Amino acid sequence: MMSVRHLIVEGQTEQQFAQRILVPLADSKGIYVVTNPPKTGTSKRGISARGGGAWKHMVDPARNFLKNPGIDKVGVLFDVYGSEFQKKHSELAGPELRNAVKSDATESILKGLDVDESRLVVGPVLYEFETLVIAALASGNTREKPTVVREARAALKKAHGDVEAINGAVSTSPSHRVAKWWEDSLGKRYEKHIDGPRILNEVPWPVVKKACPTFAQWVDAFLD
Structure with missing residues (x-):
């Protein structure tokens, strides 16, 4: 059963x-x-x-x-x-x-x-939840632009490799960070419930899990 x-x-x-x-x-x-x-x-x-x-x-x-x-x-x-x-x-x-x-x-x-x-x-x-999205972007396994990947990797480095600890002030919370990358690098709005799951779906689960x-x-x- x-x-x-x-x-x-x-x-x-x-x-x-x-x-x-x-x-x-x-x-x-x-x-x-x-x-x-x-x-x-x-x-x-x-x-x-x-x-x-x-x-x-x-x-x-x-x-x-x-x-x-x-x-x-x-x-x-x-x-x-x-x-x-x-x-x-x-x-x-x-x-x-x-x-x-x-x-x-x-x-x-x-x-x-x-x-x-x-x-x-x-x-x-x-x-x-966007901390997982940042981890997926930093892996380089998504279809997003290199500029976004670099931003994700820089944020990860600044958090001493602990993606789950990425934060800052209200304006630099994980969701705000990702939204700003979308606006600056892609010229469009980050849709949390669409883009986030899509990105995570592009990366093998073991990569995000690690x-x-x-x-x-x-x-x-x-x-x-």
């Missing part, structure tokens, strides 16, 4: 990554993955809005899926940058921040639940 996993993602970019990369990886292991952003509101026409919400929108879906014995694992993927967790642990950075957020997020989901804790796999992305070991650990745990 095929194992069933449910993945809750923060937005469309993560959903596209899951559908293009995680789902095929899971399928090769005999695992069926269902993924979608949580409901964050309802329009006047009664249409559900999904993605881009606060952490609170992810907690209830995760708890509900954990209560379902037919789901073997529940994964949660979200950005730490700009979240309530980053504000709570403003004195922390790097791995210490990530570990504190993972602990808090896990506790908020499991609180009061009588379930096997190993079924929940929380994956906080330290800054933004550059993003912490994120890779979450993937391995979810698909184990």
